[in-house]
Amino acid sequence: MKPKHDLQLKPKYTAFVATSIDGRIAKSSRGSGAKLDWTSREDWDFFQASLARMDAVIVGRNTYNIAKKYIERRHAIVLTTRTSESKTLGMTTFLHPKKTDVKKHIEKKRYKRVAVLGGAGVYDYCLRHKMLDEFFVTVEPYVFTTGVQMFSGQKFSKYKFSLVSMKRLNKRGSILLKYKKIKG
């Protein structure tokens, strides 16, 4: 039998996403089109308050590049295929998802609450690797018709969730949905 503190240390993964009604998270994955300048103040406030309770964040290389100044303040794991070995700069660790066991790395670090912040490749990676227990989705009242999709999946799957709560954030109608992953 495993000692009890090991069970308690199993990390909980919480993903956060801001999306248009049609499931687009940005105009483009890099450059100025990748900025989240269209999201509501209320979403930003919720997001910042939530992050304050997290031990570490996981992001992709593009997200890191855009939001470096925010990410560097935290224990951060950057998933990138550009580097052949893990390296650490301050509180930021760069990991190659195909060459490292990211989950094991996080468990070793004893992070208990881990925030998954995207982009699309990272959301997909974490969902496939059972690193997505809770999912906060802010739906902003726009339709973009094109742009970066929420998940960059290669294979159609039917991942099941259940809705924990729903909340209207402002007058225009930004909404915050909280889901939890259903096992199996």
Added chain:
Amino acid sequence: MKPKHDLQLKPKYTAFVATSIDGRIAKSSRGSGAKLDWTSREDWDFFQASLARMDAVIVGRNTYNIAKKYIERRHAIVLTTRTSESKTLGMTTFLHPKKTDVKKHIEKKRYKRVAVLGGAGVYDYCLRHKMLDEFFVTVEPYVFTTGVQMFSGQKFSKYKFSLVSMKRLNKRGSILLKYKKIKG
């Protein structure tokens, strides 16, 4: 000044969509992957009750092929690029969107309440042509990671909506969002 009854006859366009959390409306646009067999009973009931109040529906060719038996019972406009001229079969009219003024056709027919039922190409067409006043979005609690996107846009735009209402449809957490289009 226009006679008052003309103003009253200006049609109201209401779009209906069922989507996964990540904005996917089907596994594929044709064949068995296009079926909506993953949507909830509660969404179906809402959808059928809503359609009963509509004068006509607009669908694309693929949607027509999949749901022919339901669509043929109604005044239906099928947007298709396969036919070079409009033809009518029973209550179904086939129109080429680039060769016909679809909006004018609908106004001529004096339909007052028109349902826009997709797929992605038709949602996009109607949004671009100001034929989308109300938007009912049922979000089913799944993530697909790939599949058909809600809108098949070519050009990034920021169409603005405001949330009219939100409602939880069942225990698992299918939700129904009602938006209205904000002009301009």
